[in-house]
Amino acid sequence: MSDATSNANTIDAPTPEKGIAAAEAKNNPVLAADGTPLKKSLRRALRAQKLRALMLIAPLLIFVLVTFIAPILDMLFRSIENQIVSDTLPRTTSQLSEWDPATDELPPEAVYEAFYYDLFAAVEARQHTRLGQRLNYENTGVSSLFRGSGRDLDDFREDQVEYIEDFSPEWEDAGYWLSLMSGEGGEDFLDTRRDAILALIRESKRSPLGDLWCATIATCATAPEDIDIGYTPSAEVIDLLPRTSEAYADFALITVLEEEDSIAEEEPWEAVYVALAQDLAETPESELAAFSGPQAQALVDLKAGLADVEAQSFRDLFAQSDDDWVTPSPWRTIQTYAPAYTTGYFLNAADMQKTPDGPEFRPENERIYGLLLQRTMFLSLTITFSCILLGYPIAYLLSNLPMRTANLLMILVLLPFWTSLLVRTSAWKVMLQQQGVINDVLVWLGLVGDGSRLVMINNQFGTIVAMTHILLPFMILPMYSVMSTIPPSYVRAAKSLGATNWTTFWRVYFPQSVPGIGAGSILVFILSIGYYITPEIVGGTTGTFISNRIAYHISSSLNWGLAAALGSILLVVVLALYWAYDRIVGIDNVKLGG
Amino acid sequence: MSDTVVITETKTLPYSFTLPVVGGAGAFFGLFVGTAQGSGLLGVVIGFVLCAALAWVALSLAGVKNEKGFKWGCIALFLVAGFLVGGAPGLVLGGLFGWFLGWFIYWIGRGRYRMFLPPYLTGGQVLWHYSFRVICGAIFVFLITPILVVMPLSFNAENFFTFTPEMLSFDPAGYSLRHYRDFFSSAEWQQALRNSLMIAPVATLLAVGFGTLAAIGLSQPHVPFRQAIMAILISPMIVPLIISAAGMYFFYSRIGLQGTYVGVVLAHAALGIPFVIITVTATLVGFDRSLTRAAANMGANPVTTFFRVQMPLILPGVISGGLFAFITSFDEVVVVLFVGSANQQTLPWQMFTGLREQISPTILAVATILVGISIVLLTTVELLRRRSERLRGLSPG
Structure with a gap:
């Protein structure tokens, strides 16, 4: 055999x-x-x-x-994706690209106008707070700016809206609007708007594979791109009243896709009235009169009536809502983060921020991630070092004892290895607490006064002790497998040639055991650098790792991009170590359980 | 170590050596008893004098002939002394100390500590030998104590995370099964257990099924891109769990698997795959290919060969890989926290929230049960490993 x-x-x-x-x-x-x-x-x-x-x-x-x-x-x-800004404010970002952020001049009125229509749709789709939150990571205060103006938006150019509504009762009728906007030839227009609105409400279209799946195997809800909106835009109206058509299409799409209502019953948004007033003011009367629909005369009359109603500029309206809109700061932020991909999250993770003059370090007191990375490295190195210190004697003892005894003692190493991580973590919580077992024993022995119990948990000490215990088997097992292949005859030969015990160990035995130390150290370091559970429970605030910050950004602060950027940095570190491990030990040589 | 041969003769050592050593040990323990009673110095003095006197009694009056009698006397003496000083816990500690002292006096006084060591070692070397053993012993204690401490605490009658005075005085009233009752009667914990038992086996099956096939493929002599494929398949073990969890959370919510049973099972299967690959390929390294050739030669088709020849031989590896995958899924908490929803709350998840928020000793009862499970799994894996090595003729162990 x-x-x-x-x-x-x-x-x-x-x-x-x-x-x-x-x-x-x-x-x-x-x-x-x-x-x-x-x-x-x-x-x-x-x-x-x-x-x-x-x-x-x-x-x-x-x-x-x-x-x-x-x-x-x-x-x-x-970690680099940043489509939320251009998805939520598509018109604003394209208008804003012309603006030079270096000057102290405010953006032109066209930007404010585009921003009004974008923000109106975003508010109706309830997406403006998300965007505010996103931009708030970069410029504190933007979030409340968005929320505040989002509430005021309904009252912009109120006079015009009220004038149209009062002009004749049919302008308040959903059916009248529908018949005005409907017609032929506007399918492409509606599809373009549909794509924009789907991006805004963050609903992805179904992939071809998904369509096949739904058609053949499962019964799915209709894909968002196939839902019937209830009208076909008229190509003539699109030419005649471009802003109104766009605003009405946005209203129709959000009403049907997001609210699941019918546009035949819903009165259009205020933004549609504002758009109509704007369109009428800019369209000559002759063109309106040439409109083939039955509403031609109504439009002409409305245009004449609206001429007397005063319309404030959008910039003034935003200024009334919040002074910050007439400072360049929020516009700079929007422009900086307008591209679909950004290095902003990575800069953030490196304690830097984007400015119009390129990346810059944050102020000294806001730099936390460098510190966190340093602490993660320090803790991981300390844990690795303690594991070497505690693991080496054990591995040495196990590999020099007779087989039977070594196997028995090996159980003491393997049992913690097989025990659930949470069991060991909870055990350490029990042991290290101020009212815990170790403190009780110390008090009972009289070594520590009852009033001055040691603080061993919720700090770095707790993390180091618990994680050293948890990762020790990962150090002992590779060390043991290397040490048990070192022939004892070398040690005997060195001794018989007159070497002292120390020389024998240091010059003969130790160099041969170094590969075991290397393998164990890299393994322990890789494992410890990404630990989450144990530091979360015994680490308090000072003993936490970068992973805890990642988890915090995913589940609490919802800054997913930053979490992804931090994760990518951690991943690169680990992969580099993994590569080193592969070169030194070989992945195939990973052994489990001895 | 008792089966090794005696290589150094024993003899009674001079009192000038024995008495200070034993007295020193006595002083060391006396210090603790003394500080616990209020005066450390008095404890040291009493400990030194008492132990040195006992050593003198043992070696001059009792001798080797009455060794048994002296040891029992010693135990009895310290039982009584311990009970008088510290009640029931003192009784136990006193008995243990008496047993230790009886053995220690003869071990030192008769020079038995050199019995299994070569006669030419210097005193310093002998001292180092035993100091090293003591250091290793301390590390083993560090390794195993946390696990051992949890078990008795889970029988606590109170809602505390530490030993109550009743427990220390071995009062039956201090112990109860209430935390176990809590575990078995609480709907939350039972649901968590059910979820764990629904997720882990399915994930294990997936991992073992795909993993074994792939391991067989990987151990063929000619595999293109073997290194790269291996690196990809092992990566779930290397990538930090928080990164896997974050990535899966983002991606699974994109494709609608986040918060579903299927999502958690797939994620856990992916995490368990490296363990299956590693153990099964390790078993296949020693697999004798001529056996499959022989089977094919005798007319067996590949499927028959696989199930009748190859599978029985690599089964131990497959099973231990499966156990690894099972324990990975059963213990896993980070990924399930992110990929799962409240409906997939598993046992470790429940423990994690328990440890973070409402601390209840029910966690310790669960921990004890889990330690029991891991002991069973450990034994199984060890037995399988030995059987597989025996089958392959690698080691006699």
Whole structure:
């Protein structure tokens, strides 16, 4: 049995390949039984073998790629993705791109106008607070600015809106509006608006695969791009009243897709009235009179009436709502974060911020991530070092004891290894608390007064002790597997040549055990740098890691982009270590449970 | 170590060595008893004198002939002394100390500590030998104590996380099964247990099914991109859990799996796969390929060969890989916190929130049960590993 297990690749005996090479050297190809050259048929067999191996691996590979690698890539993508600004304020960002943020001049009126229509749709879709929150990460105060103005938006150009509503009762009728806007030839227009609104309400379209799935296997709700809005825009109206058509289309799409109401029953938003007033003011009367719809005369009359109603500029209206809108600061922020991809999150994770003059360090007192990364490194190194210190004697003892005793003692190492992480963490909480077991014993022994119990938890000490305990088996096992291969005869030889105990250990034994230390250290360091649960429970505020901050940004502050950027940085560090581990130890040599 | 041969003769050592050493040990323990009673110095003095006197009694009056009698006397003496000083806990500690002292006096006084060591070692070397053992012993205590402390505390009758005076005096009233009752009667904990038992086995099955196939593929002699594939398959073990959890949270909510049972199962299966790959490929390293060739030679088709020849031989590896995958899923909390919703609350999740928010000793009862489970799993894996090594003829162990 043991003969057969020796590795076939290392046998140096005549093989078919050598035979073929020898025959070919004589220019005399060897033929297989069916007459094809043997080399060719061997190659075919090899290809079949490779294919079979790949077929066996493929299911798992696909599984891991979909369930694990894709999420990691998605996280990397999220760390630079920044579509929320341009999705929520598409018109504003395109208008704003012309503006030069370096000057102290305010953006032109066109920007304020575009911002009014964007923000109105965003408020109706309840997305403006999300955007405010996003921009608040970069410029504190923007969030309340958005929320405040979001409430005032309904009253902008109130006089015009009221004038139109009072002009004739039919302008308050949903059906009248619908018949005005409906017509032919506006399908493409509606589709463009639909894409914009879907991006705004953050509902993704279904993929072709998803459509196939819904059509053949499952019964799904209608995809958002297939839902009937209830009207077809008229191409003529789009030309005649461009702003009104756009505002009405936005109203129709959000009403149907988000509120799930019918536009035949809902009165349009105030923004539609404002758009109509603006359009009428700019369209000559002759064009209005030439409109083929029955509402032509009504439009002409309305235009004449509206001429007397005063309309404040959008900039003034925003200024009345909040003074900050007439400072360049919020506009600079919007412009800086308008592109669909940003390095902002990474800069944030490196304690920097984007300014119009390029990236800059944040003020000294706001730099937390550098400190956090330093602390994570320091704690991980301390834990790794304590593991070496505690693991080395144990591994040495285990590899020098007789087999039977070593196996018995090994159980003491393996039992913690197999015990649930939370069990061990809760055990340390029980032990280290101020009213915990260690403090009780110390008080009972009289070493510590009852009033001056030691604080061992919710600080760095707690994290280091608990994590050293949890990761110690990961240090001992690789060390043990290296040390048990060191032949004892070397030590004996050194001693018989007159070396002292210390010299023997330091010059002969220790150098041979270094690979074990290396393997164990990298493993422990990789594991500790990404720890979350234990620091969360025993670490308090000073003993937490960068992972705790990532978790905080995902679940509490909802700054997913920053969480993803921090995660990407951590991932790069770990992958570099993983690569080093692979070079030093080899992934194939990872052993579990001894 | 008792099975090793005696290589150094024992003899009674001079009192000038024995008495100070034993007295020193006595002084060390006396210090603790003394400080607990109020005066450390008095404890040291009494401990030193008492132990040195006992050593003299043992070696000059009792001798080796009456060794047993002296040891029992010693235990009895300290039982009584302990009870008088510290009540029931003192009784136990006193008994233990008496047993230790009886053994220690003879071990030192008769030079038994050199019995299994080569006669040529210097005093310093012998001292280092035993100091090293004591250091290692302390590290083992560090490794195992937290687990051992949890178990008795789970029988606490009070709602405390520490030993109550009743528990220390071994009063039956201090102990109860109420936390276990809590665990078995609380709907929340039972739901958590059910969720864990619904998620872990399915994730294990997925991991083992895909993983075994892939491991067999990977151990074929000619696999293109073997290194790269291996790196991808092992990566769930290397990437920090918080990153996997974050990525899965983002991605699974994109495709509608976040907060669903299927999502959690898929995530846990992905995390368990590296363990299956590692253990099964390790088993396959020693697999004798000529056996499959022999089977094919005798007319078995690949499927029959796999199930009748290869599978029985690599089964131990597959099972221990499966156990690893199971414990990974069963213990996992970070990913389920993010990928799961309240409906997928597992046992570790429940423990985690319990530890963070309302601290109740029910957690300790659950912990004890989980330690029991891990002991069973550990034993199984060890037995399987030995069986597999025996089958492959690698080691006699």
